Amino acid sequence: MLLQIDHHSGQPIYRQVAEQIRRQILAGHLGEGEQLVSVRELAGQLKVNPMTISKVYSLLEIEGLLERRRGVGLFVARIRRDQKSRTKGQMLEQVLAKAVATAVQLDIPESEVHESIERLFERYGVAMRRQEHE
Amino acid sequence: MLLQIDHHSGQPIYRQVAEQIRRQILAGHLGEGEQLVSVRELAGQLKVNPMTISKVYSLLEIEGLLERRRGVGLFVARIRRDQKSRTKGQMLEQVLAKAVATAVQLDIPESEVHESIERLFERYGVAMRRQEHE
DNA sequence: TATACTGTATTAGTGCAGTAATACAGTACG
DNA sequence: CGTACTGTATTACTGCACTAATACAGTATA
Numbered sequence: 001m002l003l004q005i006d007h008h009s010g011q012p013i014y015r016q017v018a019e020q021i022r023r024q025i026l027a028g029h030l031g032e033g034e035q036l037v038s039v040r041e042l043a044g045q046l047k048v049n050p051m052t053i054s055k056v057y058s059l060l061e062i063e064g065l066l067e068r069r070r071g072v073g074l075f076v077a078r079i080r081r082d083q084k085s086r087t088k089g090q091m092l093e094q095v096l097a098k099a100v101a102t103a104v105q106l107d108i109p110e111s112e113v114h115e116s117i118e119r120l121f122e123r124y125g126v127a128m129r130r131q132e133h134e
Numbered sequence: 135m136l137l138q139i140d141h142h143s144g145q146p147i148y149r150q151v152a153e154q155i156r157r158q159i160l161a162g163h164l165g166e167g168e169q170l171v172s173v174r175e176l177a178g179q180l181k182v183n184p185m186t187i188s189k190v191y192s193l194l195e196i197e198g199l200l201e202r203r204r205g206v207g208l209f210v211a212r213i214r215r216d217q218k219s220r221t222k223g224q225m226l227e228q229v230l231a232k233a234v235a236t237a238v239q240l241d242i243p244e245s246e247v248h249e250s251i252e253r254l255f256e257r258y259g260v261a262m263r264r265q266e267h268e
Numbered sequence: 269t270a271t272a273c274t275g276t277a278t279t280a281g282t283g284c285a286g287t288a289a290t291a292c293a294g295t296a297c298g
Numbered sequence: 299c300g301t302a303c304t305g306t307a308t309t310a311c312t313g314c315a316c317t318a319a320t321a322c323a324g325t326a327t328a
Contacts (some may be wrong), residue, residue, distance in 0.1 A: 003282080013287080048287085048288095051307095053295070054305065058305095069304090070305075071294035071295030072294090073305080088151050088240045089242075091240065091248075093254075095233040096254060099251075103226060104255075104258050106160055107162075108222060108252070113226065113230070116226060116230050117244070117248065118225055119277060124235075124238050172274065174275090181318080182317085183317060183318045184275090184318090185317075186316080204274080204275075204323085204325070205273080205323080205325030206275090206324090206325065215320050270328090271327090272326090273323080273327090274324075275322105275325105276321100276322080276324105278321085279321105281318075283315095284314095285312105287310105288309100288312095290307105290308105291306100292305105293304100293306080294305080296302090296304090297300100298299105298301090
């Protein structure tokens with residue numbers, strides 16, 4: 001599992017890690033039933049206190065993304081497809097709602113929002129293709 | 135000037151106020167050259183320490199939205215149209231970039247993003263119409 | 269130049285989110 | 299049942315963002 005922390009982002013460590021794991025699960029990069037790296041091991045890799053990682057895992061367990069087995073470890077929970085896509089939809093809508101609110105208050109027309117999104121997607125497409133070649 | 139503070143939003147006061155004034159300026163609801171309410175007066179209205187408002191004004195001055203005249207007060211700066219629309223565009227793009235990043239990482243297709251935005255705009259439309267009737 | 273406004277530099281208080289240390293609890297397995 | 303793993307409850311430290319109190323500085327105007 002490839003994780004990285006940006007100590008200068010202002011975002012707390014536990015949220016950065018949680019967000020990355022959450023996305024790996026929802027995107028299917030982290031398979032159902034798969035065991036996660038142990039708290040102490042991940043803490044060691046990231047050079048962070050184990051409690052910080054424990055907090056991350058607890059957070060994701062509450063969200064229903066992880067299942068814990070006492071004394072054994074944490075595993076990616078079985079998630080029903082509809083629930084999964086609903087969660088993904090909610091995450092998207094959360095960020096989009098902010099954007100639309102901004103646009104409305106600044107009197108920016110809907111068409112411009114769509115255009116901007118097209119540009120951004122295009123930019124991502126380019127970035128992805130560059131990544132594939134490396 | 136109609137401003138409100140939500141003490142339960144978690145967002146600090148000075149940012150809430152700054153954001154609201156910023157949008158009023160960029161949307162043109164607060165005209166060029168117009169004088170702003172004095173620090174002490176606004177602080178009184180919002181029942182907040184004057185320094186908090188001073189901080190807000192300083193912030194907006196640094197952004198180039200306000201001009202200060204020592205001992206007199208603060209005024210909405212003259213902003214060139216192109217700069218204004220550029221600023222607005224940047225604000226929008228900032229929030230949209232996050233949304234697109236989320237979508238890409240979750241493997242959500244671009245079409246779904248556009249649909250979600252249409253829905254959100256529609257919802258806002260309804261809310262606005264309701265407001266007009268009140 | 270006195271007064272009644274403007275804004276602000278400085279300093280101090282406060283709360284809380286984030287992180288860490290420590291010690292405790294469950295499980296597997298020889 | 300001991301050892302070597304799992305995760306975690308409790309407690310405490312720490313830094314910093316936010317807010318506030320106070321006293322100071324500029325300007326207009328009579």
